[in-house]
Amino acid sequence: QVQLVESGGGLVQAGGSLRLSCAASTSILNFAAMGWYRQAPGKQRELLAIITSGGFTTYVDSVKGRFTISRDNAKNTVYLQMNSLKPDDTAVYYCSAREVVDWNYWGQGTQVTVSS
Secondary structure, eight states, rough: OOOOOOOOEEETTTTTTEEEEEEESSSSGGGGEEEEEETTTTSSEEEEEEEETTTEEOOOOOTTTTTEEEEGGGGGEEEEEEEOOOOGGGGGEEEESSSSSSSSEOOOOEEEEEEO
């Protein structure tokens, strides 16, 4: 059973930074891609960033230029560096792994709260 464990969330002031980590219980090279999602209260879960096994990255427009996804294959860990945080970034952030087409595995989420 694959497990994904997120960490690094917390309370930060607007303009601040956080780095989220997602540690996998297996080699992340087993997956075609890893991704970060978030879900704010009353809103649908939103895909933020993807990194493929080859290192290709894509971002949703709302975080482009502020967030950076990266991976350390040796540590089986994916990161999300978040800079210039805004109150609208407040949400629960989830890590996910995609084997082929579907996002098959999910972490439990980590809360990020940005105060104004």
